[in-house]
Amino acid sequence: MILGSGGDTVAQQGQARPRLGGGEMYLEVFFYLQLLDFMTTMIGMRVGLSEASPFIRGLMQLGPAAGLAVSKLVAFLLCGACVWLNKRHLIRWINYWYAGLVVWNMALIFGVLK
Numbered sequence: 001m002i003l004g005s006g007g008d009t010v011a012q013q014g015q016a017r018p019r020l021g022g023g024e025m026y027l028e029v030f031f032y033l034q035l036l037d038f039m040t041t042m043i044g045m046r047v048g049l050s051e052a053s054p055f056i057r058g059l060m061q062l063g064p065a066a067g068l069a070v071s072k073l074v075a076f077l078l079c080g081a082c083v084w085l086n087k088r089h090l091i092r093w094i095n096y097w098y099a100g101l102v103v104w105n106m107a108l109i110f111g112v113l114k
Contacts, residue, residue, distance in 0.1 A: 026091045030079055033098035034072050040105035047112045
């Protein structure tokens, strides 16, 4: 059951869950893209690829996982700043960038494993 514009929930299979508006959906997508970027970068390094970004390479002096974790912390802080400054439309553009980055990482990984 989907409630009209005044409703806040969408019921599926007897369970109610909150509806996500545009801004909240971008935040959810941002979170998952950060996770995918972290995972594909780690997998890429395991198969012999190296990090292209000089900033991230510098952070990896702490160790690969720690450097990537710090970079993701910076990304989340910047995302929080966008929300705080009411610039949520920027998160949408950032999501496009990270989606392309994840696809690029996967293409490189599949190229090495081929």
